[in-house]
Amino acid sequence: MTKAALELSDVRFSWPGKGGFALTCPTFALGQGESVLLLGESGSGKSTLLSLICGIVAADQGEVQVSGTDLGKLRVGARDRFRAENIGVIFQQFNLLPYGRVADNILLPLRFSPERRKRVGDSSAEAARLCADLGLPDGVMNTPAGRLSVGQQQRVAVARALIGRPPLIVADEPTSALDAATQDTFLELLFRQTREAGSAVLMVSHDERLGDRFDRVIRLEDIVKTERAAA
Amino acid sequence: MIFRLAFGSLIARALTVGMTILAIALSVALFLGVEKVRTGARDSFADTISGTDLIVGARSGSVQLLLYSVFRIGNATNNVTWESYEDIANREEVDWIVPISLGDSHKQFRVMGTTNEFFDRYKFRGGRSLDFAEGQGIGDLYDTVVGADVAETLGYKVGDPIVVAHGLASFTEHDDQPFRIAGILAKTGTPVDRTVIVSLEAIEAIHVDWQTGAKSAGPATPVEQIRQMDLQPQAITAALVGVKSRLQIFGLQRWINEYSEEPLLAVLPGVALQELWQIVGVAENALIGVSAMVVLTALIGMMAMIFSSLNERRREMAIWRAVGASPVTILGMLVLEAVLMAAIGAALGVVILYAGLMVFQPWADAAYGIWLPIEAPSLYELQLLGAVIMAAALASLVPALRAYRLSLADGMMVRI
Numbered sequence: 001m002t003k004a005a006l007e008l009s010d011v012r013f014s015w016p017g018k019g020g021f022a023l024t025c026p027t028f029a030l031g032q033g034e035s036v037l038l039l040g041e042s043g044s045g046k047s048t049l050l051s052l053i054c055g056i057v058a059a060d061q062g063e064v065q066v067s068g069t070d071l072g073k074l075r076v077g078a079r080d081r082f083r084a085e086n087i088g089v090i091f092q093q094f095n096l097l098p099y100g101r102v103a104d105n106i107l108l109p110l111r112f113s114p115e116r117r118k119r120v121g122d123s124s125a126e127a128a129r130l131c132a133d134l135g136l137p138d139g140v141m142n143t144p145a146g147r148l149s150v151g152q153q154q155r156v157a158v159a160r161a162l163i164g165r166p167p168l169i170v171a172d173e174p175t176s177a178l179d180a181a182t183q184d185t186f187l188e189l190l191f192r193q194t195r196e197a198g199s200a201v202l203m204v205s206h207d208e209r210l211g212d213r214f215d216r217v218i219r220l221e222d223i224v225k226t227e228r229a230a231a
Numbered sequence: 232m233i234f235r236l237a238f239g240s241l242i243a244r245a246l247t248v249g250m251t252i253l254a255i256a257l258s259v260a261l262f263l264g265v266e267k268v269r270t271g272a273r274d275s276f277a278d279t280i281s282g283t284d285l286i287v288g289a290r291s292g293s294v295q296l297l298l299y300s301v302f303r304i305g306n307a308t309n310n311v312t313w314e315s316y317e318d319i320a321n322r323e324e325v326d327w328i329v330p331i332s333l334g335d336s337h338k339q340f341r342v343m344g345t346t347n348e349f350f351d352r353y354k355f356r357g358g359r360s361l362d363f364a365e366g367q368g369i370g371d372l373y374d375t376v377v378g379a380d381v382a383e384t385l386g387y388k389v390g391d392p393i394v395v396a397h398g399l400a401s402f403t404e405h406d407d408q409p410f411r412i413a414g415i416l417a418k419t420g421t422p423v424d425r426t427v428i429v430s431l432e433a434i435e436a437i438h439v440d441w442q443t444g445a446k447s448a449g450p451a452t453p454v455e456q457i458r459q460m461d462l463q464p465q466a467i468t469a470a471l472v473g474v475k476s477r478l479q480i481f482g483l484q485r486w487i488n489e490y491s492e493e494p495l496l497a498v499l500p501g502v503a504l505q506e507l508w509q510i511v512g513v514a515e516n517a518l519i520g521v522s523a524m525v526v527l528t529a530l531i532g533m534m535a536m537i538f539s540s541l542n543e544r545r546r547e548m549a550i551w552r553a554v555g556a557s558p559v560t561i562l563g564m565l566v567l568e569a570v571l572m573a574a575i576g577a578a579l580g581v582v583i584l585y586a587g588l589m590v591f592q593p594w595a596d597a598a599y600g601i602w603l604p605i606e607a608p609s610l611y612e613l614q615l616l617g618a619v620i621m622a623a624a625l626a627s628l629v630p631a632l633r634a635y636r637l638s639l640a641d642g643m644m645v646r647i
Contacts, residue, residue, distance in 0.1 A: 056552065077557050084555020091553070094546045099243035100236050111232055112555035146243075160554070 003068035005168045005200035006030040006053060010062035013052055021228050023048045025062075028223045032167065035191065035201040037211050040220030046204050049224055050172060053202070054087055055079035067167045084112035088161025088199070092173040095157035098146030102136075103127055105145050106160045116164030123163070130159035134189050151182045158190050165197040172204050187213055233560075237567050240547075244540065248572060251533045255576025258529040259619055260583035262522040263612055267588065269515050271595070271603040273508070276302070279421040280500045282354030284480050287311065287319060287487055288469035290494035294510065297503035300331055300469035303341045303422045307333065310466035315493055319472065322486070324479040327352055330467040332434045336396050337427045340381050344434035344464075350376070352473065355421045365389045366414030369430045372458060374413035378424035380597065382415040389415060395427070395437060408437050408454060420602045432462035472497070526619055530626045533572060537565060537630040541637065548638045562628075562635040569627030573620045581608065581616070 007029045014022035023045045030036055040046045051057045052064050055071040058079070064071045066086055071079055083089075088109070096105045106127040110117040120126045124141075131140055134155040140148070145156060154174055161169050174190075175183040191213060194201050203214070211217040241248045280301050288296040289309035298304040320328045329352050332344035347368045350361050366389035369376060377387055387393070392409045410429065418424060436457050474480055480499065487497035548561055588605050595601045608616070 054553070077559070080552075080555055080557040083553075089553040091549075095550065097236060097240070097547060097550060099239035104232060104236060104239075107232065108236075109554040112560075 003032070004029045004065070005032050005034065005067060006202065007065040008052075008062070011052065011059045011064060012061045013048065013057065013059050015048070021048070022226065024225045025049065025223055030168070030200050030202055033195070033198050033200055034216070035194070035214045036203070037214040037217045038202060038204045038220055039206060039208060039217060040204060041206055044220045045224045045226040046172075046220060049220070050170060050204065053170060054089065055083050081112065084109055085116050086166050086168060088166045088169045090154070090157045090161050090169065090171040090174045093150065093177040095160070096145035096153050098144065100145055101141065102131070102143050102145050102148070102156050103141040105156055106130065106163055109160060110164060113164065116166065120164045126163060127159060130162060130193070131156070133193060134159055135185070150177050151186065154178060154186060155189065158193065162193050162197050162199065165199060167199055169194055169199045169201045171201065173206070174203065175205070175210065176207070233564065234567070237564055237571060241568060241571060247536055247540070251536045252572050252576045252579060254529040254532050255573055255619070255623070256579035256583055258522075258526040259577050259580025259616070260587065262526050262615065263580065263584045264587060265518050265522045266612065266615070267584070267603055268595070268601065269518070272601050275420065275601045276507070277504060278356040280355060281358055282352070282473065283471045283500055284474045284477070285472040285484055285487070285497045286469060286500055286503070287472055287495060287497045290496045293496065293498040293503040294507050296469065296496055296498055297500060297507065299333065300471075301422065301500070303333070303426065307468045310468060311470065311495060312466050312493060313464055315490065315495060316467055316470060318490070318492070319470065319487060322483060324474045324476075324483045326473045326475045328473075329353070329471045330431055331469045331471065332431055332464065333468045335434070335437070337381075337393055338385060340378075340425050340427050342395050342427045342429060344429050344431045346431060349428065352471065353423065355419050355423070361419065361423065362417040364415045364417040366412070368414055369428070370413060371411070372430065372433055372436060372462070373408065373410045374430070375410040376414040376416060376428040377412055378416050378426045379418040380424040381427055387412050387415065389413065393427070395429070408457070420596070420600065422600060425600065431464050431467065435462040435464050526622070529576070530573070530623055533569060533623060534626045534629055537569060537627055538633070541630060541634050545637060548634060552638055558635045558638045561638045562631045565631035565634050566624050566627050569623045570620055573623030577616045577619050
């Protein structure tokens with residue numbers, strides 16, 4: 001079997017001095033190119049789980065493997081570099097540096113990931129291609145990101161996440177700031193591009209209606225247990 | 232790209248960043264300005280006298296003697312008798328000696344009695360001689376030579392009559408004996424520019440009818456009669472001395488200082504200047520200290536500005552983290568931001584400094600005789616600018632370390 005895009009096993013983590021919030025995840029996996037919608041309300045451990053997957057924090061025990069690499073075995077700096085190489089991140093909102101040009105924002109991850117940069121080749125051309133494929137207007141590359149509409153900003157965020165085809169895309173409620181019509185187009189575009197790039201998608205949302213577009217829909221509470229020590 | 236984004240981030244916050252940069256620029260301009268005035272004043276003082284081996288006057292302090300004889304600052308406490316002057320002049324070691332007699336004034340300028348030899352012997356700025364812009368030296372008893380500033384301020388030309396006032400701030404004028412301007416000296420940048428020079432005899436002549444500081448009653452002695460009188464002065468204020476060999480300076484100095492007929496003082500101009508710097512140094516250090524504090528204040532302002540921006544930029548930090556920037560990169564970006572602000576502030580400060588110099592240079596020269604040269608920044612000034620930028624980098628470490636900790640804790644998950 002090929003390496004999974006993401007695999008968690010026997011993970012346990014607790015925030016130091018954060019009211020003793022702790023999270024356990026016995027097992028969770030995401031195949032290559034698979035798309036999974038993770039349903040969960042805020043406070044269900046969503047942020048902590050994403051921090052673990054992205055290597056912002058390291059698990060206290062167990063393994064978090066992205067593309068076959070155990071993040072826990074990497075040092076802090078190496079985890080940051082690994083994230084840059086292998087994971088594209090899309091936030092709910094305010095994805096972009098508003099003072100940077102669209103091109104700067106899209107190319108930003110490449111600044112921290114030499115291998116991804118190599119994979120891309122002509123990075124400006126690739127950024128322009130992504131912009132065009134995502135239905136962004138011509139000449140958007142030189143526009144300051146802060147001047148775009150929210151919907152356009154989210155598409156630029158997709159381009160940034162996808163450039164260099166990282167094996168895993170993590171999206172944290174990327175559609176919640178969009179209206180229903182834009183949401184649909186956005187997901188359509190996102191999936192077309194991730195399929196093309198062969199990237200697995202892990203999207204977190206509280207909106208069950210998005211589910212039919214995904215290979216699998218999982219409830220967060222089914223894979224993750226959280227406990228908050230009595231304060 | 233990071234550099235461009237850091238720059239873009241600054242421009243996005245143009246107002247607060249602009250204020251901070253302005254504060255740094257003004258403090259840097261003040262700091263460099265104080266430095267310029269300090270070195271300008273020192274150079275102007277040091278350039279004032281050269282080629283003179285000893286200054287001789289009545290016994291007082293060496294700094295005081297230097298100040299009143301060369302810089303026309305303050306007054307002599309006592310005079311040197313003509314006999315003492317001649318005794319010194321007759322010494323074997325003495326190559327030349329120029330007497331100086333002070334005490335009268337013309338408008339706001341001081342009058343100095345001396346001999347024509349003064350124009351040959353007085354040297355400034357590393358051995359340069361006095362030049363006549365117009366006219367010539369003193370030929371007649373009532374001839375006078377004025378400095379460049381005197382001529383310019385009062386609009387004098389060669390041949391104009393002038394009247395000398397008694398004392399330094401007096402309305403009593405020696406108006407019975409008008410002088411004629413025989414020559415105007417070229418600009419020197421020394422107190423000579425602000426001096427009215429007459430012959431020693433002329434000083435005697437205008438005081439013929441004066442006894443112990445007051446005009447004696449009765450009709451004034453006619454000029455024709457004065458011209459017939461023996462106008463050999465009884466006393467002078469000071470004398471500039473050149474020796475034949477530099478080896479003899481200390482011997483002659485000791486001889487003068489131990490002169491038994493009357494208490495005299497001989498000083499080496501350079502040594503007296505050094506003593507002056509020691510006195511002035513305290514005030515200089517205070518000025519430097521104050522202006523350094525102003526720079527420090529501006530940097531603390533910048534630190535506070537970065538601090539207060541951190542909270543609203545947590546989202547921005549999260550984006551950087553998400554695309555793979557390490558907390559160290561974020562720390563580095565904040566330091567870079569501070570260095571950029573300080574560098575722009577320092578550059579702007581230099582611009583303000585030069586603009587200020589252009590405006591104030593003529594004024595400082597005219598009012599204080601301090602020449603502030605407009606020239607490329609010295610190595611020392613560049614080092615100062617570098618130190619300001621370094622200090623900014625250090626100051627920014629405080630908020631940057633906080634951002635470092637915040638970005639470790641927040642990671643990429645900040646809810647706004």
